[in-house]
Amino acid sequence: MKINDAIEVLDRMRLPNGAYTASISQDYNFVWIRDVVYTVLPFLQSSSERYEKAYHALFDLFKRYEWKIDIHREQKPYHLFEYIHSRYSTELKEINQEWGHAQNDAIGAFLWGVGEGVSNGRKVIRDDKDLHIVQKLVDYLECLQYWQAHDNGMWEENMELHASSVGACVAGLQSVKMLVHVEDELIQKGEETLRFILPRESATKDTDLALLSLIYPYRIVERKTALKIIERVTQRLERENGCIRYQNDQYYNEGSEAEWCFGLPWLGLCYFELGMYEKAFEYVNKTERLIPDNWEIPELYIGGKNVPNGNTPLAWSVSLSYIFLNRMSHTTTTQLTGND
Numbered sequence: 001m002k003i004n005d006a007i008e009v010l011d012r013m014r015l016p017n018g019a020y021t022a023s024i025s026q027d028y029n030f031v032w033i034r035d036v037v038y039t040v041l042p043f044l045q046s047s048s049e050r051y052e053k054a055y056h057a058l059f060d061l062f063k064r065y066e067w068k069i070d071i072h073r074e075q076k077p078y079h080l081f082e083y084i085h086s087r088y089s090t091e092l093k094e095i096n097q098e099w100g101h102a103q104n105d106a107i108g109a110f111l112w113g114v115g116e117g118v119s120n121g122r123k124v125i126r127d128d129k130d131l132h133i134v135q136k137l138v139d140y141l142e143c144l145q146y147w148q149a150h151d152n153g154m155w156e157e158n159m160e161l162h163a164s165s166v167g168a169c170v171a172g173l174q175s176v177k178m179l180v181h182v183e184d185e186l187i188q189k190g191e192e193t194l195r196f197i198l199p200r201e202s203a204t205k206d207t208d209l210a211l212l213s214l215i216y217p218y219r220i221v222e223r224k225t226a227l228k229i230i231e232r233v234t235q236r237l238e239r240e241n242g243c244i245r246y247q248n249d250q251y252y253n254e255g256s257e258a259e260w261c262f263g264l265p266w267l268g269l270c271y272f273e274l275g276m277y278e279k280a281f282e283y284v285n286k287t288e289r290l291i292p293d294n295w296e297i298p299e300l301y302i303g304g305k306n307v308p309n310g311n312t313p314l315a316w317s318v319s320l321s322y323i324f325l326n327r328m329s330h331t332t333t334t335q336l337t338g339n340d
Contacts, residue, residue: 003329005295006322010039013315015090017060018053022087023299023311030095031088033058033106034154037113039315041217042322044120051117055124058110061092062133073139077102084140086156100152102159104144105213107137108168112218115175125179135180141169147189153202154210155245163197164210166190171218194221199228201246207232208246209263215270223274230270238267241290241301255304261290261297262317265324272327284328287321297321 013021015031022028022035036054043051062069062084069084077083085094086103114134117124125131146169153162170190173182194214198221201208211229214221221229237243243263245251252258268283291297297317298308 002295003322003325006318007042009295009313009318010042010315010322013039013313014050015057017092018050018057019061019090019092020054020315021090022316023314025311028299028311028314029090031090031092032086033061034086034103034109035316037106037109038217039319040113042319042326044116044122051122052124055114055117055122056126057092059124059126059130059133061088062137063129064092065094066133066136069133069136069140073136073143076143076145080152086152100156100159102149102151103153103156103165104141104146104149104151105154105162105165105168105210107141108146108165108170108172111137111172112168112175115172115179116217118179119175131180134176138173138176138180138182138186141173142183142186147193154213155249155251158204160202160204161193161197162202162208162210163194164201164208164213166193166197167211167214167218167220170194171214171220174220198225199232205246207236209233209237209243209260209266210245212263212266212270216266216273219273226270226274230267230274233263234267238263241306243267244303249303252300252309253303258300258303258309260300260317261314262320264290265320268324268328269320272324277331280328284325287324291321 013024019031020036020039022030022032036058040051040054080101083101084107085101086106089095114124147166150159150161151165152159153165170187173187176182200206201211212233215226239259242259242261244257244259249257264283265287268280268287271280295318296313299311299314299317300309301307302309
């Protein structure tokens with residue numbers, strides 16, 4: 001298996017403006033803010049400009065809708081279309097279709113990616129106008145009172161208070177507090193909410209695949225909580241072809257919950273973050289088994305049918321699989337298992 005073939009697949013989903021489509025399938029030929037953040041993680045420390053160009057595209061997107069951000073720095077959005085949209089056309093324009101746009105985690109993810117980029121020497125900030133957008137997004141989260149705001153969450157579904165959304169915002173605010181003004185209290189309120197909710201995802205979900213984001217890439221939970229999260233995900237959500245997002249998930253459910261391919265490398269990355277190298281190594285084979293020779297990894301396997309859905313390749317799946325296998329390839333079996 002040629003691991004660099006993954007980059008060629010991602011490049012096919014890269015748009016002239018620097019952003020990425022979630023997939024090249026007809027149903028998923030859109031740009032999601034969150035998906036872009038995860039898709040460009042392989043380039044955070046590379047010599048290419050893919051990371052910067054993707055964020056420049058998202059900054060330009062936010063500037064196009066700066067008028068909307070300005071309104072909701074002062075007054076909370078009420079209708080879903082009033083929120084900063086979560087997905088856009090390939091020209092980075094809003095799509096006139098009802099959607100679960102209340103996704104605070106996407107804004108937190110973007111802020112986190114900006115701060116990470118800067119700390120890794122990426123020139124994601126071009127000028128003061130970009131910094132003003134960062135400040136306005138911080139103000140937007142404050143106006144929303146993100147620490148107690150119900151949103152559609154990472155999976156764009158029912159409105160409730162999601163720990164993964166609050167966590168993404170905490171990570172984002174921490175990441176940009178050297179770049180713009182962030183009140184300490186704004187972060188502390190989110191941290192208090194997490195102490196109250198975790199290790200649950202929400203009132204209706206005891207555990208959820210989205211919680212892994214608090215371990216990787218955000219690294220914002222203490223070890224005791226991280227171990228509870230990863231234990232629950234592994235025991236209750238892991239399946240043969242990936243992980244289900246949560247129990248009784250109805251998306252592509254034709255007899256059982258759909259199995260999302262990026263769940264396995266994501267678990268591997270989380271075990272690696274926790275220093276559990278031997279456990280992480282178990283996910284190398286599990287991940288490799290799902291990767292076809294052309295690296296076109298699907299979004300998921302349809303529940304009850306054991307076949308991929310049409311959203312193939314999914315950029316997010318390719319990205320996390322590449323990051324995980326690349327990281328593990330730099331760590332020998334001897335180091336992982338502790339053998340002499």
